[in-house]
Amino acid sequence: MIKVTGLNKHFGDLHVLKDIDMEVQESDVVCLIGASGSGKSTLLRCLNFLEQAEGEINIDGRIIDRKTMDLNILRRDVGMVFQHFNLFPHMTVLENIIEAPIHVKKIERQQAIAEGKELLEKVGLGDKVDCYPSVLSGGQKQRVAIARALAMQPKLMLFDEPTSALDPELVGEVLSVMKELAQEGMTMVVVTHEMGFAREVGDWVVYLDEGRIIEVAPPEELFNNPKNQRTQEFLSCIL
Amino acid sequence: MEFFADLIRTSPLFLEAAYITVKITLVAVTLGSFIGLFFALLKISKSKILNKIANLYITIIRGTPLIVQIFWIYYGLSSIVQISGFWAASLALAVHNGAYIAEIIRGGIQSIDRGQMEAGRSLGMTTRLAMRRIILPQAFRRIVPPMGNQFIIALKDSSLAAFVTIAELFNVSMRLASSTFKDIQFYSIAGLYYLILVILFSFLVHKLENKLAVGSSGMK
Numbered sequence: 001m002i003k004v005t006g007l008n009k010h011f012g013d014l015h016v017l018k019d020i021d022m023e024v025q026e027s028d029v030v031c032l033i034g035a036s037g038s039g040k041s042t043l044l045r046c047l048n049f050l051e052q053a054e055g056e057i058n059i060d061g062r063i064i065d066r067k068t069m070d071l072n073i074l075r076r077d078v079g080m081v082f083q084h085f086n087l088f089p090h091m092t093v094l095e096n097i098i099e100a101p102i103h104v105k106k107i108e109r110q111q112a113i114a115e116g117k118e119l120l121e122k123v124g125l126g127d128k129v130d131c132y133p134s135v136l137s138g139g140q141k142q143r144v145a146i147a148r149a150l151a152m153q154p155k156l157m158l159f160d161e162p163t164s165a166l167d168p169e170l171v172g173e174v175l176s177v178m179k180e181l182a183q184e185g186m187t188m189v190v191v192t193h194e195m196g197f198a199r200e201v202g203d204w205v206v207y208l209d210e211g212r213i214i215e216v217a218p219p220e221e222l223f224n225n226p227k228n229q230r231t232q233e234f235l236s237c238i239l
Numbered sequence: 240m241e242f243f244a245d246l247i248r249t250s251p252l253f254l255e256a257a258y259i260t261v262k263i264t265l266v267a268v269t270l271g272s273f274i275g276l277f278f279a280l281l282k283i284s285k286s287k288i289l290n291k292i293a294n295l296y297i298t299i300i301r302g303t304p305l306i307v308q309i310f311w312i313y314y315g316l317s318s319i320v321q322i323s324g325f326w327a328a329s330l331a332l333a334v335h336n337g338a339y340i341a342e343i344i345r346g347g348i349q350s351i352d353r354g355q356m357e358a359g360r361s362l363g364m365t366t367r368l369a370m371r372r373i374i375l376p377q378a379f380r381r382i383v384p385p386m387g388n389q390f391i392i393a394l395k396d397s398s399l400a401a402f403v404t405i406a407e408l409f410n411v412s413m414r415l416a417s418s419t420f421k422d423i424q425f426y427s428i429a430g431l432y433y434l435i436l437v438i439l440f441s442f443l444v445h446k447l448e449n450k451l452a453v454g455s456s457g458m459k
Contacts, residue, residue, distance in 0.1 A: 048361055076363035086358035090376050100362035103372060152362060 001026045001156065001187055002047065007055035009042055009211075016042050017053060018211040024156075027185045031198035031219075034208035035234065040191045043208070044158050047189060048080050060155075076104060079149030083161040085141040087133040093120065093144050094129045097151045105152065112151075119147040123177050139170030143177055150181075157181065159190040195239060199223055207231045246428055249415060256411040257432050263325065263397045263407060267332030268340075268390050274333060275340025282345050293341065300338035306399050308335055313403040328400035336393050343385045347378035380451045387444030391437050398433075408432050 002024040009017035016039045024030050032040040045051040049064070049071045057064045064074065088096050097119060098112040120126050123143040133141055142162055149157060159178065163171040175197050182188055182201045192198055198205050198219055205222045207215045207230075215222060215231045223239070226232045281293035300308070312334070313327040322330075351374050359369030401410035412429035416422040 050357055050360065072360075072363050072365050075361055078361070080358075080361035082354060082358065084352075084354055086352070086354035088355065088358070088373055088377075090380070099372065100364065103368060104363045148362070 001028075001060060002189075003056075003058040004047075005056045005058070007043070007046060007053050007057070009039075009046060009051060009053040016211050017046070020055070020211075020213055022206065022213065022216075024187060024189060026187055028203045029182045029188045029190065029201050030204045030206060031202040032189065032191045032206050032208060033193070033195070033198060033234075038208040039211040040206075040208045041160050044160050044189060044191050048075060048078050048158055050080075072104075076152050077155045079152060079154035079157040081142070081145050081149055081157065081159045081162050083164050085133075085138075085145045085165075087141055087145055087148070089133050092130050092132055093125065093136070096133070096144060097148045100148070101151050116147075116151060119150055120144075122150075122180075123147045124173070137170060138166040139173045142166065142174045146174075146177055146181075156187045156189070159188065159192070161191050161193065163192070163194055193238075195223070207234065209234070242424060242427070245421070245424055246431075249425075249428065252411055252415070253408065253428065253432055256406055256408045257436065259325075259405060260394065260397050260407040260432075261436065263329050263332065263400055263405070264390070264394045266329040267336055267397065268393050270329070270333035271336030271340050271393070272386075274337030275344050278337065278341035279344035279348060282341065283348060297338045297341060300335055305331070305335050305396055306402065309399055309403055324400070324403045324405050328397070328403055328405050332393060332397060332400070335396070336389060339389055339392075340386070343382055343389060344378070346385075347382040348374055350381055351377050383444065383448055383451060387441065387448075390440060390444070394436060394440065395433060398429075 002022075004020055004022040007017055007020035007022075008015070020043060022030075022043075032043065034040045042051055046053045047057065049066065052066065059074065059077075064071075088099065091099065094113065094116050097116040098109070101107050101112040101115070102109055117126065117129060120129060123146060125140060125143055125147070128136065128140065128144070133144065136144065146157075146162075162178070163174050166174065171194065175194060178188070178190070178197070179201050190197070190202070200219075202219045204216060205219045206213055207222065207226075207228070209230050215226060215228045217227075222231065223235065226235055278293045278296055281289040282297075284290065309328055309331040312331040313322075313324065316322050316327060316330075355373050355377065356366075356369055359373045360366070364372070397407060398409035400407050401413060404410070408429050412425040416425040419425070
């Protein structure tokens with residue numbers, strides 16, 4: 001579904017992604033792990049073209065060329081969930097969700113509202129339809145953000161450390177929504193520090209260090225029997 | 240006591256003048272807001288040329304006295320097209336305030352977290368749509384207090400229109416002062432009218448701020 005070849009990214013003199021090759025198959029859940037500054041978030045943002053990088057990104061068999069393709073149309077198929085939620089504070093929960101379907105996809109307002117409410121039920125927030133984001137807990141905000149991304153009916157979901165800004169007791173509710181999504185067959189790329197989630201839900205775990213992919217393996221292999229010494233060192237620090 | 244007698248006696252004249260003052264100010268701030276939004280968008284655009292154009296405008300307008308700008312437009316423009324004193328003064332004030340409002344709007348837009356634009360873009364919005372639906376409505380709330388301030392400045396600055404023969408508050412007080420030699424008296428009366436207008440307006444801005452604050456929290 002996605003194929004990345006020879007991706008390089010520089011921030012000024014800083015070389016943050018080095019020759020990244022990566023492939024994500026449909027319905028796969030790929031977890032990106034690594035220390036902060038390893039480039040995992042940047043890699044994820046490149047997949048949504050929020051960052052410009054050199055190299056080739058192939059989505060659904062098409063090479064994506066920034067110059068000739070309309071990235072806005074491409075982004076409709078790629079949902080993104082941010083560490084800091086980035087909900088629209090001037091809109092209610094429901095308005096947050098129906099905003100893009102109405103103004104980007106141009107679907108009927110009534111239909112958008114019906115679908116939006118359904119999505120809110122799904123993430124367990126059916127009673128928060130008319131609330132503003134400011135009264136929600138972090139976990140609730142992130143679940144709204146997931147529903148907002150799902151409202152565009154994306155083929156692929158990107159999660160950028162979705163639980164890192166949450167109080168520990170709120171992490172579970174977000175992870176369980178993500179787990180449900182994975183079980184429904186959603187293709188997901190998840191930058192995470194939640195090794196439990198990566199182990200349980202991930203099909204593949206990708207370990208990055210200093211902008212390079214060091215090791216790619218199914219979770220039980222990577223966590224129990226890491227081949228690379230740097231992966232071993234990283235895992236021994238956090239497990 | 241003579242002061243109050245004069246105040247009451249001249250009130251029809253001054254009320255009419257106050258109406259003109261308010262009219263000039265409203266036109267100036269409304270037009271100035273559009274000019275300001277335009278140059279604010281130029282200033283935050285990625286194009287270096289557009290940035291330079293906006294900076295040039297802001298530098299010239301902020302760097303020259305308002306009275307000079309009023310004369311430029313009143314005498315300069317009227318040599319090309321027919322323009323009334325009212326419109327010359329209003330236009331000059333609009334152009335003048337536009338430069339300050341541009342900076343207010345730019346600050347408001349840039350104070351909105353970058354993540355908001357990214358969230359909009361990640362949902363497939365164009366920059367323009369995200370700006371209109373996501374960024375500007377949020378920036379608007381932050382812009383209201385400094386805009387209120389700018390409106391008060393514009394209201395008082397409109398007194399300079401007196402020098403292009405507009406019968407607004409200051410012009411009327413000048414004429415009354417010179418014909419009666421009661422300078423202190425009539426300039427004080429003019430000051431009083433300005434003060435009342437400013438207090439009235441501050442009250443309205445305060446109401447608007449409160450109203451906007453309610454919308455952003457709690458239930459709808």
